[in-house]
Amino acid sequence: MHYQWIASQAALPAIIQKLKQSHSHALDTEFIKVDTLYPKLGVLQINVDGQVYLVDGNLDLSILWQAIFTAKQNIFHACGEDVDLIYHYAQQKPLTNIFDTQVAMAFLGYGMQVGYQAAVETILNIQVEKDQTRSDWLARPLSPEQVQYAANDVLYLQQLAERLIEDLKQKNLYDYVIEDCQSYCLSLAQNYSxxxxxxxxxxxxxxxxxxxxxxxxxxxxxxxxxxxxxxxxxxxxxxxxxxxxxxxxxxxxxxxxxxxxxxxxxxxxxxxxxxxxxxxxxxxxWLKRLPRPYRYQLAETSVAIEQLLNQVSRDLSVPIDTLMRKKWMTQLQVFATQEHADIQTLNPYLLGWRLDLITKPILELIRKDQGAARQ
Structure with a gap:
């Protein structure tokens, strides 16, 4: 495998130029987060146009973070921790140009949290070693095993994404996946007091x-x-x-x-x-006690919601657990009890493509149930 170890600031502009010219590229990060709240970056891996770069996390990567925010598309697998790290180092958010292959796998019915190793083996029939997960990524020099592991994490990611995107587009699901990736990055960007x-x-x-x-x-x-x-x-x-x-x-x-x-x-x-x-x-x-979880008064309400989700799942060929999660349903139940509540305050996932297909119909069913309970 051909890769380049980047430990010089002078090498970064050439990489950034490649990122600007590419339609998409694969990214990953290796970091340590054992005794700190914020991650310590060890290596930033980039695969652009088939060339793998392993960028030393000790460099000043300010211009590289900016290039990631302005890129056409950044491909990750299970991007949560990577995006959190980028937000921390870049001091900027949210990212809106992510394609997450784990999210794509969920839409295509492979499961909600398929790991990179399993994804590559399932889709590409390639086996990748994952034996350096707990390595010390701040050590220098990195061992040959660490370098191989880090490079492998992006070596097949672009190819994996291309296969998944092809399948998603055939099922008219690509735009839904992109929107869910944006919603996820937006949720990671929210600042809580x-x-x-x-x-x-x-x-x-x-x-x-x-x-x-x-x-x-x-x-x-x-x-x-x-x-x-x-x-x-x-x-x-x-x-x-x-x-x-x-x-x-x-x-x-x-x-x-x-x-x-x-x-x-x-x-x-x-x-x-x-x-x-x-x-x-x-x-x-003192704070008021939180309300008990809402229980449907009419037995047919839960059946109707289940039937709705099953129908949408069949129509879109998307698993139900990808369409609706338990915490989103709880939020809908609470939201339905609030008078004059702004629907835009709902979780971003419940807006967008889910709004007319799922969110509004479920709210209507819950409010009908609540009305029956008051009679």
Whole structure:
């Protein structure tokens, strides 16, 4: 295999020129994210016009990030972590020019989370080794095995994408996949306030007091993670937070003995953690309990929704789990209860091509069900 190791700033303009001229190119990243919140780039892999470049992550890649944002099409497989890394390093978002081969595989019925190795073997009948996943990508020099692994990750990606795009276009699904890739990159670009971090764990079983404790704990954890560039789980694991809410420790001894909190975190922040759960604002300011999950009043409502999804699935030849996910359905149920709610506030996936096919018909069924319940 022919590849070039790029460790010189002077080599970047020629690569960028190739990116500008190409209709599409394959990209991947190798990074370390063990003890930090933000990834540390080791290698950026590029396959453009059949030439593989392995770009040293120690370089200043500012102009390369910009070229990725302005490219005609960037091909990735399972782009989530790669896009997060690009957003971090480029300090720019969102990307709107992604084609993700994993998303394409889902639309074509191969499964929701097919790995790159399985995708290449299934579509191209080529076996690729995946034995360097946990390598130290910041080490220099890289081992021959690491270099081979990194190059392989983009060597077949363009070919894989071409085959998938051909199949998608034959089924008139290509535009749907492109739109879903854009929706995914947009969701990754959304900025959440640290004060909203508690929503990732909050549920209807939490009391108002527990929700207030949860908000204070997770706001503190999020701010500390951002400030010190530490993984959230390094500071306080979700499981530990849930146990704290259930047991409500009052003393440092209780906190130290029951919650598997790192000694350094306990030593530096233990007293503050106790204050966050025991020194709450006035009860009148506590958060309201979240509503229980909506349950259809009419048995035929869930049947009608299932029939609708089955029909759209047959018409488009797209699996149901690609058409609609559980969390999207929950959002539709909540949205249907809100008067004068703006439909544009829904998840981007529920807009666009799904809006008339799925979103509006399901909302109509849910609202009909709710109307029957009030009678």
């Amino acid at each position: 640290p004060e909203d971090a508690y929503l990732d764990m909050a549920n209807f079983r939490h009391s108002s007091k527990q929700l207030m404790q949860l908000k204070q704990l997770m706001t503190w954890r999020e701010e500390l993670a951002l400030r010190e560039n530490k993984p959230r789980s390094y500071i306080l694991k979700n499981g530990a937070i849930q146990k704290i809410l259930e047991r409500n420790p009052k003393t440092f001894h209780q906190l130290a003995g029951q919650y598997e909190i790192r000694s350094g975190i306990l030593r530096e922040h233990g007293k503050h953690i106790l204050s966050l759960i025991n020194e709450l604002p006035d009860p009148s300011t």
